[in-house]
Amino acid sequence: MKSINTFTLNITVAILDFLYQGRHFQRFWVLEEIARAPYFAFLSVLHLRESLGLRGQWHIYLMKQHFEQSVNETEHLEIMESRGGNAYWIDRFLARHLVLIYYWINVVYYWLSPRAAYHLSYEIEIHAMETYGKYLSEVDGSDIDICSVMNDEMHHAQELYEAMRIIDPDRLTVREKDRKPFPPDVSDLDSVTLVSSVEQK
Ligand SMILES: [Fe+2]
Ligand SMILES: [Fe+2]
16 A cells, blocks of 8 residues: 555656646645645544444554644644635635645545554645655745744644554554554654654555
8 A cells, every 4th residue: 555655646746746837836835725634634534433332552642643633734834825825716726626636535545554544644634744855955044934834733743653563553543552542652753763663664
C-alpha cells in the first residue's frame, strides 16, 4: 500500500506543480484545503467506531490528536486566505471538489486500513513541509508565517508516524496484553529519524 500511496502522491503533486507554477499562495491554499480532509475523515471513522462499540486503547488519544491537527490546518488555511490564496473562483472550484472526493476516499481507506491511511497523510505532510521549505529557501526566507506553518507540518508528520507506530497494523483495537503506557512518547523523534525509519519499512 505504501508504494501505491507514494505513486498516487507523486502524480498528484506533479499535476499541482504544473497547474500552480509561480502561484505560490494559491497552490498553498489548495494544498491546505485538501490536506486537512483526512483529519476530518479520521475523526468521522473514530466516532463511528465508538458508536459501534469498537473503541480501542488509543481511541481518545487519536481523537484528540486529529481534532488538534484539523484546527491547526484550518489556521493554515486562514493564513493562506489572508495572502489571497482563495481569491480566484477556479482555485476554489478545484479545491472544493477535490476535497469532497478526497474526504470520502479517506473515510473508506481509514476504515479498511488505518495504518495505510496514516501513511498516505504522513507522506503528504512531509511533502507539505518540503514545499514550504523550498519556498523559504528559494523565494522568501523571511516569511515567518510560512516558517511557522512548515514547523506545524513537521509536527503533524511526527504525530502521524507515532499513530502508525502505536496501532495494530490494520486495526485500531489492540489486545489487552499488548497495551503500552499512555500517552506515547514522541519527544525523541525528529524529521530525519522519521523519514529514514519509514523508508526502511
Ligand atoms: Fe497545513
Ligand atoms: Fe499538516
